[in-house]
Amino acid sequence: MARWEPGARERLVLAAVDLFTEQGYDATTVAEIAERAGVTKSTFFRHFPDKREVLVAGQEALSRLLSEGIADAPEDATPLEAVAAGLDRVSSEMTSFNRDLGPRIKAAVAANTELQERDRTKSVGMSAAMTEALLRRGIADPTAHLAAELGMIAFRQGWARWTETDRAADVPLATYTRAALDDLRAASAALG
Structure with missing residues (x-):
């Protein structure tokens, strides 16, 4: 996972929205969002405090x-x-x-x-x-x-x-x- 690629925040938002739509908000984990976005879990937390905040970023x-x-x-x-x-x-x-x-x-x-x-x-x-x-x-x-x-x-x-x-x-x-x-x-x- 390339942490230095630009656009991590946007990729995280897209990944979260896609996963929330596919499998529901409750069933989606931060790890899954990060993986789908091609970043680490720690990169997720540098941008958002939790998965709920992704949609109101x-x-x-x-x-x-x-x-x-x-x-x-x-x-x-x-x-x-x-x-x-x-x-x-x-x-x-x-x-x-x-x-x-x-x-x-x-x-x-x-x-x-x-x-x-x-x-x-x-x-x-x-x-x-x-x-x-x-x-x-x-x-x-x-x-x-x-x-x-x-x-x-x-x-x-x-x-x-x-x-x-x-x-x-x-x-x-x-x-x-x-x-x-x-x-x-x-x-x-x-x-x-």
Whole structure:
């Protein structure tokens, strides 16, 4: 097993997703994931604390990108415009690797209660990162929380549409997250 080959983290994610799909999350061991990825078990643990974390590996990066996008939004941006800037920043980092992996991760998560709980925790963490970024912009607490929650809904809806559409269209994720956010803005206006 060549520990020095590049892309170990990505190979570990792919191996884990494949094994979780083939034999189930509970039946899959860290040793099997490492072997499938062509790395040692210790290499696995350099990248992930446990097998559960493999499927939410990008949470910290996503939260950071959302926060940076919100922080870099124009000074006069409304809370939802700042959230849109965060969604744009995250979207700009998503590649075909992420898009192709999305439905496979969704299937693995749907098949396991523990992974579903971890996925919910990931969403809460991303929403909290957006809320904090909005609060740093001087947005009032209830407004910051609401805008962040709408941002998370838009991200989930946009992600689902992006990963389920025809790959040949090559439409960027931002198109879908922006459309979802616009739909949510219109829906919230209809609440009265």
